[in-house]
Amino acid sequence: MKTILLRLIHYLISLGEFLRYLILFLPTQTLSFSKKSPFSIQTDSKNLKKLPAHIGLLVVEDEFSFRDLANMIVWSVALGISYISVYDINGEIKRNSVLLQKDIDKSKEDIIGQDKCHYDIQLFSSSHPVTQSNAGASKVQQAKVHLLCVEDGHRRIVDMARQLCHNVNYGLLKIDDITPSNVDSFFQESWQFPDPELCIKFGSVDSLFGYLPWQIRLTEIISLPSHKGLSYKSFLSLLVQFGNTSQRFGK
Numbered sequence: 001m002k003t004i005l006l007r008l009i010h011y012l013i014s015l016g017e018f019l020r021y022l023i024l025f026l027p028t029q030t031l032s033f034s035k036k037s038p039f040s041i042q043t044d045s046k047n048l049k050k051l052p053a054h055i056g057l058l059v060v061e062d063e064f065s066f067r068d069l070a071n072m073i074v075w076s077v078a079l080g081i082s083y084i085s086v087y088d089i090n091g092e093i094k095r096n097s098v099l100l101q102k103d104i105d106k107s108k109e110d111i112i113g114q115d116k117c118h119y120d121i122q123l124f125s126s127s128h129p130v131t132q133s134n135a136g137a138s139k140v141q142q143a144k145v146h147l148l149c150v151e152d153g154h155r156r157i158v159d160m161a162r163q164l165c166h167n168v169n170y171g172l173l174k175i176d177d178i179t180p181s182n183v184d185s186f187f188q189e190s191w192q193f194p195d196p197e198l199c200i201k202f203g204s205v206d207s208l209f210g211y212l213p214w215q216i217r218l219t220e221i222i223s224l225p226s227h228k229g230l231s232y233k234s235f236l237s238l239l240v241q242f243g244n245t246s247q248r249f250g251k
Contacts, residue, residue: 013189
């Protein structure tokens with residue numbers, strides 16, 4: 001009897017997960033509510049308990065849909081998120097930043113429409129910015145999108161260690177001053193991005209593959225099978241899930 005009950009519970013859990021992913025990944029075009037006006041998106045934002053200042057999109061898949069990534073970037077900006085990082089281990093997205101920018105422009109047209117001029121989405125890589133800013137315009141909501149790969153996370157730690165050793169060697173810093181909080185501050189000064197509060201990992205592999213190894217100690221991580229075909233409603237549900245989590249700090 002006990003075995004039967006355990007199997008029944010297992011089947012119910014499996015069915016629930018199946019239904020969850022079935023609803024989550026219905027094709028966007030079948031959802032009449034997938035496209036929303038900027039005003040309704042702002043209303044959705046106000047109804048969220050909290051928004052991440054920095055959201056990370058980690059793609060652990062063999063193929064990339066730049067249009068779906070562009071949709072998520074534009075949704076994030078329209079909801080009020082100012083910092084976004086997009087990561088894949090080999091830097092495929094970074095190398096194709098021009099394609100991503102074109103799809104962002106298309107998504108802005110489809111999602112934001114006439115208000116697209118009020119949103120300035122800047123793409124950056126580790127070496128230089130790859131788009132130009134409209135910062136001089138009034139009432140423009142700016143958002144920064146950092147394109148990352150595995151080298152960025154490792155290189156930053158190595159560069160930081162070298163800088164700290166240099167400062168200690170030349171008497172600019174004491175060894176006792178090298179604490180986790182101070183290292184956090186050094187990273188913030190060098191990167192000028194807040195730590196990611198939410199990371200959405202796309203792919204079946206249970207690994208972050210070197211995504212910002214120092215900065216994710218307090219990051220909420222949500223995993224999904226794929227980034228392809230993700231609808232606005234499904235994306236919003238992830239932010240609702242993030243808003244319902246309570247972050248616990250260790251002592």
